[in-house]
Amino acid sequence: DQQVKQNSPSLSVQEGRISILNCDYTNSMFDYFLWYKKYPAEGPTFLISISSIKDKNEDGRFTVFLNKSAKHLSLHIVPSQPGDSAVYFCAALTGNTGKLIFGQGTTLQVKP
Amino acid sequence: DTGVSQDPRHKITKRGQNVTFRCDPISEHNRLYWYRQTLGQGPEFLTYFQNEAQLEKSRLLSDRFSAERPKGSFSTLEIQRTEQGDSAMYLCASSPRTSGGVYEQYFGPGTRLTVT
Numbered sequence: 001d002q003q004v005k006q007n008s009p010s011l012s013v014q015e016g017r018i019s020i021l022n023c024d025y026t027n028s029m030f031d032y033f034l035w036y037k038k039y040p041a042e043g044p045t046f047l048i049s050i051s052s053i054k055d056k057n058e059d060g061r062f063t064v065f066l067n068k069s070a071k072h073l074s075l076h077i078v079p080s081q082p083g084d085s086a087v088y089f090c091a092a093l094t095g096n097t098g099k100l101i102f103g104q105g106t107t108l109q110v111k112p
Numbered sequence: 113d114t115g116v117s118q119d120p121r122h123k124i125t126k127r128g129q130n131v132t133f134r135c136d137p138i139s140e141h142n143r144l145y146w147y148r149q150t151l152g153q154g155p156e157f158l159t160y161f162q163n164e165a166q167l168e169k170s171r172l173l174s175d176r177f178s179a180e181r182p183k184g185s186f187s188t189l190e191i192q193r194t195e196q197g198d199s200a201m202y203l204c205a206s207s208p209r210t211s212g213g214v215y216e217q218y219f220g221p222g223t224r225l226t227v228t
Contacts, residue, residue: 009152042222043222044155046217098143101157102154102156
């Protein structure tokens with residue numbers, strides 16, 4: 001039972017353009033959603049989060065949008081840079097345990 | 113202390129052998145998590161500790177797996193009688209306990225286990 005899904009395994013964009021990574025979930029009890037970035041041979045690095053009571057959170061070039069009715073969230077990166085090339089994971093949690101439930105990941109390639 | 117550390121970074125073992133991994137969390141982080149990641153998948157939750165207490169274990173964690181966190185500091189994850197299906201990246205993460213707000217988890221670099 002995949003509660004968090006990232007249906008696009010990969011995405012390629014040109015440097016300077018917008019990258020949009022998508023994530024769908026099934027459990028309406030999730031309290032928070034987080035995005036992590038992962039480079040090869042490293043652990044995931046926290047990027048940005050959003051509470052289930054919000055619909056948007058922005059941090060520099062990164063913005064996360066949450067559509068609760070559609071059980072969908074997205075990460076926007078503007079402008080995209082070659083250093084953003086990595087695997088991006090969407091994750092969700094319920095507040096009590098703090099355990100994260102991850103999607104399968106989307107590999108982003110930003111071309112110079 | 114600059115982050116979560118894990119040791120060893122790589123481990124190759126033969127099927128049937130026991131292995132033990134260590135995780136040192138960020139100082140003063142009282143929550144510690146273990147995850148497992150296989151190729152093409154996101155990390156899967158295994159277990160977590162609040163201080164020295166193990167509060168939840170995933171059904172993925174068979175009886176061959178055991179984790180400890182003595183004195184609420186570092187943690188160890190032991191796998192007994194390893195099987196080829198145990199080959200994966202084992203990730204450790206820690207987080208501070210906050211009154212409200214998101215529990216941002218900080219991950220270590222992982223231990224890659226290969227069972228031959």
